[in-house]
Amino acid sequence: xxxxxxxxxxxxxLALLLCCFSTPAAAQTQAELFDDTTLHTVEIVIHSRDWxxxxxxxxxxxxxxxxxxxxxxxMRNVAVRSRGNGSRYQAKPGLELSFDYYASxxxxxxxxxxxxxxxxxxxxxIREATAMAILRRMGxxxxxxxxxxxxxxxxxxxxxxxxxxxxxxxxxxxxxxxxLLFEYRWVYxxxxxxxxxxLDPYATLFESRNLGVHSTAELYTPMRxxxxxxxxxxxxxxxxxxxxxxxxxxxxxxxxxxxxxxWDGVFGYDGMNNFYLYRIGEQxxxxxxxRDQAFHAADYPLLAGVNVNVLGRRMLEDAELRAAYVQxxxxxxxxxxxxxxxxxxxxxxxxxxxxAALADTFKPATNEEFExxxxxxxxxxxxxxxxxxxELQQLK
Amino acid sequence: xxxxxxxxxxxxxxxxxxxxxxxTGAVWDNRPTxxxxxxxRIEMHARLQSxxxxxxxxxxxxxxxxxxxRVSVPRKRVGVEGVLFNRVEFQVEGEIGADQPWRxxxxxxxxxxSLRVRAGRFKVPFSLEQLTSGxxxxxxxxxxxxxxxxxxxxxxxxxxxxxxxxxIKYETGVFEVDSTARLWQTGSxxxxxxxxxxxxxxxxxxxxxxxxxxxxxxxxxxxxxxxGSSSGHLVMGDTFFRPMFVNGTRxxxxxxxxxxxxxxxxxxxxxxxxxxxxxxxxxxxxxxxxVSTGGYVSGIWHLAARDGHRWGKAPLRGLDLTGRFDRxxxxxASSDSDxxxxxxxxxxxxxxxxxxxxxxxxxxxxxxxxQANAVREKLVDPLSLLPLGTTPVLSTVVRFQVAM
Numbered sequence: 001x002x003x004x005x006x007x008x009x010x011x012x013x014l015a016l017l018l019c020c021f022s023t024p025a026a027a028q029t030q031a032e033l034f035d036d037t038t039l040h041t042v043e044i045v046i047h048s049r050d051w052x053x054x055x056x057x058x059x060x061x062x063x064x065x066x067x068x069x070x071x072x073x074x075m076r077n078v079a080v081r082s083r084g085n086g087s088r089y090q091a092k093p094g095l096e097l098s099f100d101y102y103a104s105x106x107x108x109x110x111x112x113x114x115x116x117x118x119x120x121x122x123x124x125x126i127r128e129a130t131a132m133a134i135l136r137r138m139g140x141x142x143x144x145x146x147x148x149x150x151x152x153x154x155x156x157x158x159x160x161x162x163x164x165x166x167x168x169x170x171x172x173x174x175x176x177x178x179x180l181l182f183e184y185r186w187v188y189x190x191x192x193x194x195x196x197x198x199l200d201p202y203a204t205l206f207e208s209r210n211l212g213v214h215s216t217a218e219l220y221t222p223m224r225x226x227x228x229x230x231x232x233x234x235x236x237x238x239x240x241x242x243x244x245x246x247x248x249x250x251x252x253x254x255x256x257x258x259x260x261x262x263w264d265g266v267f268g269y270d271g272m273n274n275f276y277l278y279r280i281g282e283q284x285x286x287x288x289x290x291r292d293q294a295f296h297a298a299d300y301p302l303l304a305g306v307n308v309n310v311l312g313r314r315m316l317e318d319a320e321l322r323a324a325y326v327q328x329x330x331x332x333x334x335x336x337x338x339x340x341x342x343x344x345x346x347x348x349x350x351x352x353x354x355x356a357a358l359a360d361t362f363k364p365a366t367n368e369e370f371e372x373x374x375x376x377x378x379x380x381x382x383x384x385x386x387x388x389x390x391e392l393q394q395l396k
Numbered sequence: 397x398x399x400x401x402x403x404x405x406x407x408x409x410x411x412x413x414x415x416x417x418x419x420t421g422a423v424w425d426n427r428p429t430x431x432x433x434x435x436x437r438i439e440m441h442a443r444l445q446s447x448x449x450x451x452x453x454x455x456x457x458x459x460x461x462x463x464x465x466r467v468s469v470p471r472k473r474v475g476v477e478g479v480l481f482n483r484v485e486f487q488v489e490g491e492i493g494a495d496q497p498w499r500x501x502x503x504x505x506x507x508x509x510s511l512r513v514r515a516g517r518f519k520v521p522f523s524l525e526q527l528t529s530g531x532x533x534x535x536x537x538x539x540x541x542x543x544x545x546x547x548x549x550x551x552x553x554x555x556x557x558x559x560x561x562x563x564i565k566y567e568t569g570v571f572e573v574d575s576t577a578r579l580w581q582t583g584s585x586x587x588x589x590x591x592x593x594x595x596x597x598x599x600x601x602x603x604x605x606x607x608x609x610x611x612x613x614x615x616x617x618x619x620x621x622x623x624g625s626s627s628g629h630l631v632m633g634d635t636f637f638r639p640m641f642v643n644g645t646r647x648x649x650x651x652x653x654x655x656x657x658x659x660x661x662x663x664x665x666x667x668x669x670x671x672x673x674x675x676x677x678x679x680x681x682x683x684x685x686x687v688s689t690g691g692y693v694s695g696i697w698h699l700a701a702r703d704g705h706r707w708g709k710a711p712l713r714g715l716d717l718t719g720r721f722d723r724x725x726x727x728x729a730s731s732d733s734d735x736x737x738x739x740x741x742x743x744x745x746x747x748x749x750x751x752x753x754x755x756x757x758x759x760x761x762x763x764x765x766x767q768a769n770a771v772r773e774k775l776v777d778p779l780s781l782l783p784l785g786t787t788p789v790l791s792t793v794v795r796f797q798v799a800m
Contacts, residue, residue, distance in 0.1 A: 047641075047678045047740060049621075065738035066678060077736040102738040103745075104783040211783055215456035 028073055030109045034144035034164060036129060039352050042116070042162070043069040043151045044080065044095075051152055058082040058093045063101055068108075075099065075108050085186065087121045087292070092158045092362035094118040095150075096165070104211070107169075115143075115163035116150060122292040123365035124373035125357055126349040129161055131260055131291030133345060137335045138256050138328070140249070141174035142288055147353045158362040159353055166287050167209060171278040174287070179280035180219065182206035183289075189271035192311040194231040199224060206277065222282050230311050238318045241311075245277075246285050251321060253288055254312070255328020259336070259388055261300035261380075264293040267312045269305050295376075298383040302329070302391040322395070329392055333385045343381040350374045426762060427800045435482035441489075443531050443799045445471040452632055453789040471530060473499060482506075487518075499549065510557040514569075520547040521554065521567035521591040522613045524652035524665050525692075531799040534661075534696050535753055536769045537631050539722035541690020544626050545648065545667045547571075547587065547615065552579065554589075565593040573617060587617040591650075607656045615648040623739055625671050626688045628724055628749060631771050632791055636784060637726050637747050640686050640739045644672030659698055666691035670729075676740055683742045684730030692722035694753075702759045714759030718769075724749050725776065737781050748776035767795040 033040075046054075050064035063079040079101035084094040095116040099108040108114070119125045128145065135142035143164040150157045164170060171181050185207050195201035202220040210219075226244035233240045241247060254266065263269045265288065274291070277284040306312035316322045336342035358367050365373070423429050428440045449466040452458040475489030485504040490497040502516025519527055523546035525538050537543070554569030568590040570579065577584035591613035621643040628637030652665040667690050673683035695718070702714040725748030728741070735745035755769035774788040 045678055047676070047680065050678075065740045076734070077738050077741070079738065102736060102741075103779075103781040105780055212785075213454075213456045215460070217460065218456070 034146045036146040040148035042148045058090045089120040092118045113165045117161040123369045128292040131294035158360045159356045166276045177280045181209045182277045186273045191309045251324045256332045259332035260294040262294045267305040267309045295380045298380045346377045436480045438478035443473045445797045448794045450792040452791045514554045517551045536795045539692040540724040567591045585618045609654045611652045613650040617646040619646045641676040642671045643674045661696040664693045684728045690724035694720035716757040718755040720753040765797045
């Protein structure tokens, strides 16, 4: 048959075959990975002893080698570790897949890592993704997320949320400039007081997440000046802080977070928590992280946690910044209410994960609690805007 | 440690029979010494080393370190050594303030002119540089190949001696690697060691005028399943090659040559280690052997002899100039898949380190030595897998040592 074909026809057939075989891997993009209209499937191939050790040592950050398969693409030479703070859970460990841990230049679809959030602190399993979606709707750089069924060595390991990690790749793309990235580490209740002249407390609170070699002075001297200015800027001159922290971005994030009744964030009930700072030159940008405590109560006071924090209190004492905050909350209400977006988003995401979530025997919540948590979110979407509007009136 | 003590005491008792004390008393023989007759003596010794870090380019904060942060005391040891009844040599040495204080704790019994038995805790006979006392080293730090590939001290039993008019020296023994099971118990993790040294000149002299030593050594160690392969470090301690998962056996081969003359000395050593990795692939299959290779070439020029004799216009007595090149590299036997650095990689990506060391040793007197070393290290990472980069880094350290 082939012999009967002309050379040109055989060449064309060969070219077509090559195209067919080369297309699938090349077509994958980050947008497809974080497509939150699909319940993805992620497969992890790992030595059985390593998977057992990871469970046993779930409180450590030990890395284990594995292969990861997503959408027909197999990524080799990946490191997986248990992750999380309050969400560390032995039966269903939160996971971080690092693509550059064993090879500093290795990337997967341009990513250095991928977080698999175990969703154990959120019975509804959709708070985190919805909160990040609201932040993005308000123009705040926030990680993209998409749900996934995770299989380990062929066995179902539960429903996870794939989360775009906040790293230098994310930050540089979001702010379009190279800078230095720091992850805030909760070690004690810290309310933005001045930690002092020594750089050590700043290094404790803000973990450097940068590649390359940097001296302690290079990393933390501007951080010390930030908190010095927050605490010591004269009344009426609080805008001096903007030299070290983008206050417009902070106010925007704060507006969205307080609307969402987030109680474990920058102005958390037990001190600051769950954020990154990305410093370009001297000025840092705030990046929100881990919003699985959002939407926890429709009547949660708008400014709970803000006034006990030096940064929050002094920011709202500034008339211009207070007005900007009111506008940010108003925008958040609008983003949630527009065409019933928030309620629809809860319902859409719930429908997406429901079947797999009910089959997830590793989650700490019962199936009844899962359904009740969804009902609570719907109630939140319906009643929170009115409550917040009333609070805003008092603030104005 | 109880086992070591028992063995030590038993050997002492076994050898006690022939002796009769003659002149007895405390004397000063370069150190406090107690003499029990003609064939027995106990010497006390102490060693203190203190380092001062002058420069460390790998640490961006090094330039702002305080004096206290620059000073370290890597060794502060005290001990006794001696001989009993011309038959039993012994040594007990400990590190003050260390979690595991015991260093050398052994007894060495002369059975025959060419056969001795040593038992206790002591250095495994393998590497020339590792077997050289820390106070006698020509450099502040041992080469990376020796530090990372050669065993140090373990508990064991060794037969050793000299043959053929001392031209041939042999050492062979068995050691327990892990204290969870004793050497003689089932399931203990053991090292079998053998080392042969030929000293063809000057009736086996290893020091002095034109002394030459050529050695070969072989070790075979049980390797329990786990992340227990060799690792690679920079001289200041940073890790550039993390341990791989291994399972099976580790086979180490070593060869060395040392030539000492009155004016200069040359040394070279080569070490190769093969770790089996049975069942360590992520799918449970076998991985190819991990191959670790390293060595060094060093030279010492005695600018001024320790005994006061000076050559040329050397201003000080006891002055040496030293230089060394050393290399340590990791890889694997496999070459038919993608090369990775993850601890279950079949083909291990080639990673290594080259280091040049230059230094000065000044023997102020019999007890005091001052050393200064500058080390220039460069990572070898042809696939650019490490985040550290391959820019050479320089570190400089001065050591002050008192040994008695």
